[in-house]
Amino acid sequence: MTEALYDTDSMTWDRSAKSRPPAEDSNPPSDESLLAAYRETGDAEYFEELVSRYERELYNYLRRYLGDADLAEDCFQTTFLQVHLKADQFDASRRFRPWLYTVATNQAIDAGRRNKRHQAVSLDRPRGNDEALGQLVNVLESEEVNPLSQTEAAEEQTALREVVDALPETYRQVVILLYYQGLKYREAADILGIPVGTVKSRMHTALEKIQSGLGSLET
DSSP: OOSSOEETTTTEEOTTSOOOOOOOOSSOOOHHHHHHHHHHHOOHHHHHHHHHHHHHHHHHHHHHHHSOHHHHHHHHHHHHHHHHHTGGGOOTTSOHHHHHHHHHHHHHHHHHHHHTOOOOOOOOSOOOHHHHHHHHHHHHHOSSOOHHHHHHHHTTOHHHHHHHHTSOHHHHHHHIIIIISOOOHHHHHHHHTSOHHHHHHHHHHHHHHHHHHHHHHHO
16 A cells, blocks of 8 residues: 555645555455445545556556646546546446546546647657557557557657647547557547447558658658
């Protein structure tokens, strides 16, 4: 469990605080069981553990989506506030992670529309556009996405990032979820509330637009 990292009175997360090393547990509780325990007991430690598990992953997702660190921080806070407020509404037959991403995506969309800020995150060590495009083709063709290798490669490509940020919202969403976050098609479909076939179709169209955009940058 975390150590006084989440203020349950103000519902804010102290990202500057340090957590205790996790206790060794060969069978840690699932996200779903933690949320259920929090809902049933109101014990803040269950909620803190959920926040701790997703702190880095979700913040990075929001930062990529919004292109603004401060805005991502605000959305991170409001996302877990919504999780707190809607814990009783969580469908126990669903998995927690896609539901969390759905809440976070909705918060990011609202924040982006309010602030009109979709600036690209500054990225270093760009690689060749052909390699970047090839990795996206792998995402499109594979049902299983390798989040570590592909996300790390993508973050090193400024040109690709700029083209992705310029995509229409519906296509940018699937690229970020599949390519940068390493989610599966089924998870992305659950998050966005659309069929898996639509996710694949949007990813295919996004790939075509990215190829065209990268080609324009090279001319």
